Amino acid sequence: MIELKEVNKYFDGLQVLGNLSFSVSRGKILCILGPSGCGKTTILRILAGLLPIDGGQVIQKEPIVSSYVFQEPRLLPWKTVKENINFVISHSSLAKDKRIDFYLQKTGLQEYANYYPHQLSGGMKQRVALVRAFVYEHQLLLMDEPFQGLDVKTRNLLLNQTHLLWKETQNTIVFVTHHVEEALLLGDEILLLSKKPAQVKRRISIGLPRKERNLQDPNFQKQYEGIVQSF
Template structure:
């Protein structure tokens, strides 16, 4: 997939994104990190086709759909776990219930198939949201700080689950995060973004072997020079 955003502005005199160009290879995980208000969530909406009011082009889009996982689980509270997944099944799917049950098993929710979202913990709700995103069989999954609201063990568990699902059905990921260590832990490549307008100021290839964990010394060694080089962009960021 090739992303080119020449200009995105909510007000003509105030560009939010300008001259932004990058590609995502098949099966690659690209993490985006930058200051609050840089427009990372807006960029994901552009890539997903939810925002078409910009100058640019999204090219080489995979034949399989683009999936999107938000900061909030955004589950339908009146539907069971199974129904939340089958709700988004393509009309052409031959057996959405069987596929949904398989996905619930993969994310460890097979015993909660008939549970409503209010009965699920925060981590379980995010597992359900991830299973729902997988129902699209995405070629690219866009993730907007998907685990930021969880405690450290739950977030770690979901990062491992995400990589397991990726092995089951390979897909690319564009992953927005406010945490550089998380970006280095999960990504093949990290793009550091500036703001007003959003531009790419640095690209870091992550070649550390997997599995990687937040407190690995090797992860810290990758992060230290980046924190030193871009302190204003990497400290204290929370996305819009």
């Protein structure tokens, strides 16, 4: 769908990406793991077309509309849950309204549709941000450490809901995380980056169907430890 070829990026003389090459496959979830400051957010901004590059190429056959989930929910405090989601839709229609209701139901938010952000927990706010990103019509969903700062249980819930929503849309996701287990549970593939200037250390395919992925399983555990060691 989109490919970075020998991409270089500098900020004030500091090289952040060094001849970085990788491709994003359509309809798949690619998880990006890498040390703090190695350039993960920079990569997402390049994929979104928000940041120019200093060398190499970004190859895509056609224009791509991206949707973004940030680390923090970024909701409008004066709008309700439903209004915050509706806000990203340019022309409201009954069909779109139904789609929002469907997604709210899928994520267990329906009864909170008329709540304001200050009436929600952190996990619920991030769930609203997740639904909003899915509702916005896109081909590429970019997620930048979206569950950072949430407890393990809430993170797992949101991870499952991301997968649930992805199954509905079958769109392409690039998901940046610090958590190896998140990448292993969600991704079709994992891109392991070096410290900056970021390069691809390894690209790992996770063959196992998601419902069979269990961190207690010895084989899965082995894969987990292998990644942690080279991380």
